[in-house]
Amino acid sequence: ALEVIDFLEIDHIKHELAGNLSGGQKKLLELGRTMMVEPKIVFLDEVGAGVNRTLLNTIATSIKRLNEERGYTFCLIEHDMDFIARLCDPVIVMAEGKLLTQGTIEEVKNNEEVIEAYLGTGRKHERKVPS
Template identity: 50%
Template sequence: MQTEQTESEASEGVTEPILAVEEVTKTFGELLAVDNCSFEIEDGSITGLIGPNGAGKSTMFNVISGFYQPDSGTVRFNDEDITGLPPNEIAHKGLVRTFQITRDLTEMTVMENMMLTPKNQTGESMFRAVFDRGTIDRENDAIAERADELLELFQLDHLRDEFSGNLSGGQRKLLEMARMLMLEPDVMLLDEPMAGVNPTLENDIVERIEALNREEDVTFMIVEHDMGLVMDLCDRIVVMNEGTDLAAGPPSTIQNDERVLEAYLGGGS
């Protein structure tokens, strides 16, 4: 059986799962968006989450990141049950996400976008913000230094003081990733990071993802519709269909999985 094969392949790897979704179900009224779905993400991997439109991928992301409460099932991150935690707490644990439609802080500059995210800033307290400017200035300098590094890496440094609303679609995608990296995450969930991005910038984004994965040990889970890209970029693929996990395994196995082909080609029964 295909599933047994993929499971045995997964267990051959030395790394344990950093993120595990166990029998998650999410309904909206009568609509069953995610139906008893389970999969695991290995630490240090780049995992693709694919499936036809309406398969429940984005809903799954929203459940994992805390934006939706699942009806049942659990989400485990670093061996900790994070099911039902609010999104801000999940983000601070090191599991961050980007949005399918880029969410802009349009009337904040690129730099302000970057400096927003670092956690536990002294100046987030109202009292300290008014009376402890020295500490805040010092912290801001340190944060800005890190932000400048990342902006350079993402080739956004020349746009540092530009309002993010004036960036192109692809640049916004890059900014969103860079902004979330300020949290120094262990896992990043990227919801269609290449949608609406021109091929040159697409290569840039792919390079960034690979570099972050290699050098900073960030684990990625990526929803993406471009199959060629997913097969190249990802070590492992999870396929969702009709709200549930259909198959999981390395790209070579998935490419030849009959059920996956059937799901994509819309074959009946």
């Protein structure tokens, strides 16, 4: 357990009750619990939801280190494109249970279907009015 605390750099909260931790600190604690079983793949759902930028950067760094140093594979379900860009390659985008596209972060960000699904540009549904 001390190795996990050191790896995640959470020594400052090791004596806190989980209920007293912030949302981001709880997510770091969850990563630590995951490390205890040394999984081959880790599924993370909305890691960035409700987490401040500072802690989100700490979480991203921890995920990246777990991947690079320990060989963990992560499957992230996330809407924060900056967070995704920092950690994911390839990126797979789904909407309403269907695959929209997959590729690099740049390919995904520039994909018309992704733009339509997530930004609702309305371009897909534009109709030309006869003059």
